[in-house]
Amino acid sequence: MLSPGAASPATAGPRRTVSLLLPALLMAVIALVAPPAAADQVRGSQSRVLRTLGVDAAWRVTRGAGALVAVLDSGxxxxxxxxxxxxxxGPDLTxxxxxxxxxxxxxxxxxxxxxxxGHGHGPGGADGVIGVAPAAKILSVRVILxxxxxxxxxxxxxxxxxNVVARGIRYAVDRGADVINMSISKDRPTRQERAAIRYAISKGVVLVAAAGNDGAxxxxxxYSxxxxxxxxxSVAATDRALHKASFSNRNSLVLVAAPGVDVFGAGPGDQYxxxxxxxxxxxxxxxxxxxIKAKHPKMTxxxxxxxxTTSARRRTARQYDPGTGFGVVNAARALAEAARLSGHRHTASGAGVQDPDLPVAPGAGGERPQLPPVQVVARDTGLVTTYGAVALAAAACAVAFLALMVVLVRRARRGREHVMIENPQPDRRPRAPT
Known part of the structure; x- marks a missing residue:
């Protein structure tokens, strides 16, 4: 079990490594170094990641105002x-x-x-860390130590x-979160977590979680x-070349990826x-x-x-890779795709469409119809095996018969060719008189 994250101070200095291991629950790995970087150095150091994500073009559409992101983490x-x-x-569930x-x-x-x-600080907010959605709000719910x-x-x-994570999800949903960020991982989920995730999705909340760092x-x-x-x-991490980062988990449930190497961010006490x-x-x-939720609040x-996924950047012609999912996300292209999808519903509606909240083919007044009992057909497995064996034997005989016919036909042809060689026809061409 390993955490989804690792961090170190933004400037050089003596290093000490701190492992955040949460046996039987959530984990993280953080490497600490002092002292922190100056705020005016951070924005330039963020440029590579921000450029990869295409945020400048996205911010011409929205900067996230009106969106609430719940961060289920250490506070x-x-x-x-x-x-x-x-x-x-929010609450401290620990x-x-x-x-x-x-x-x-x-x-x-x-x-x-x-x-x-993050919205930066100083004149024009030009110093410090700026996040992908700088006008969004954060709801902090502490679920790990x-x-x-x-x-x-x-x-x-x-x-x-x-079940602190399950409680944190439900709290965030009930407080109006549009997105829930879970940069945490564990070996197996609880029943309450599964139920909380279903509850969040039913309320239109987007859940984003770390694929894990056990891929080296x-x-x-x-699977985490x-x-x-x-x-x-499920989000994987990429390196500077946008390949799967060596530590990032690779599995068939990874959906998308984003930069995960040398990423600058803020720490408590105005550190970076x-x-x-x-x-x-x-x-x-x-x-x-x-x-996306700021621009299209009702999008499922x-x-x-x-x-x-549709707008993600792919390095190869393959549509899907278990290491990076459908590719590296791009904010500007994702907003454009969301605008195209905004005219559609996740479920069909209109005349002739069954209301998903009602039972199939409701009776008068919408009451649940009386359906006939399900008929269970019992099959004799022994008889099925016998019939299968007979069918295989018949097929084998048919193949053998066809092979015998081919051999006999070939022998007959060779016999005719031999007779023609031993008894050639007389030469009936006209000859010159002798």
Whole structure:
């Protein structure tokens, strides 16, 4: 089990590695280095990622105003210069795991939030981190502890914290979230998480999650959750050349990809960080989804996913690759595709179309019809086996008979040719007199 993200300080310095492992629950890996980079160095360092995502063209359409993105993570620092005024702090669902008065570090969550909705600071917001949807709002819901926090082991050992992600999803949905970012991963989902995801999708909420970072040296890495659950957009990470990053999981449920190597973001206390992981890629895709929902608030999760996949950039002629899904997302092209899809419904409507909320062929007044009992046909497997054997034997005999006929015909032809050679016909051509 491995986290979706890794980060390190944006400037050089002595390094120490911190592993955020959440046994039986959620995980992350973060490498910390001090001191942080200057804010005015960060924007230039973001240019490669922003250019890959095509955000400049997308921002001519929308910057995400009106969209609410829930960040289910380790918490977000609402006072960071690049996030001030954009963060609503929700509940701490890990409460009770740590000692009274312990303050959460909120590194991973702040980092992800900045990639989604960072708005920079200074004159014209030109300094610091700018996210993919800088006008969007963030709803922070704390569902994990980072491994250097007191209470980490308790959080991962007590059953009462097993379904914090499911509770976080439902809370975000009920508070009006348009997109839920889950830069987290675990080995297997719970029944409550599956139900919460179905609930979110039924309410039109887009769910985006990290494919996981267990792909190094493996052709097919494990499936991680919640990314691999139906209806969730599973995001892989790419390197600078837009190939699958070596650490990124490869499996058949990866839907799209985004840059996940050397991605700059914000940390608590007005710090800045650079890191790698599917966590970062996931946050970037959530930002693109927020742009789509800001422009088309009623668009269903399925159509948002279609807009992302149809418009994604592919490096090969193949339509799908388990390493990068349908390709690297592009915000401008995704918005254009969403505009085309906005005239369509995920379910059919109009005259003659069955209302999906009613049973098939309802009776008078819309009541549920009395359907006849289902007839179960019992088949004698022994008899089926016998018939199959007889059929195979008959087929074998037919093939043998045909082969015998071919042999006999060939022998007959060779016999006629021999007779013609031994008894040639007399030469009846006219000859000159002798």
């Amino acid at each position: 977000v620092d609402p006072r960071h210069h690049d996030l001030a005024g954009s963060v609503v702090t 409460k009770g795991a740590g000692p009274r008065g312990a303050r959460p570090s909120r590194l991973h969550g702040t980092y992800m939030a900045s990639l989604i909705a 980072e491994d250097d926090e007191p209470g980490f082991r308790r959080f991962n050992s007590e059953a009462r914290y097993e 040296g493996r052709r097919d890495a494990p 959750y919640p990314a691999s659950l139906p209806g969730v957009i 960080w650079v890191g790698r992981g599917t966590s970062q890629a996931t946050a970037l895709v959530s930002g693109v989804a927020a742009l 999760p399925a159509l948002v996913a279609q807009a992302l």
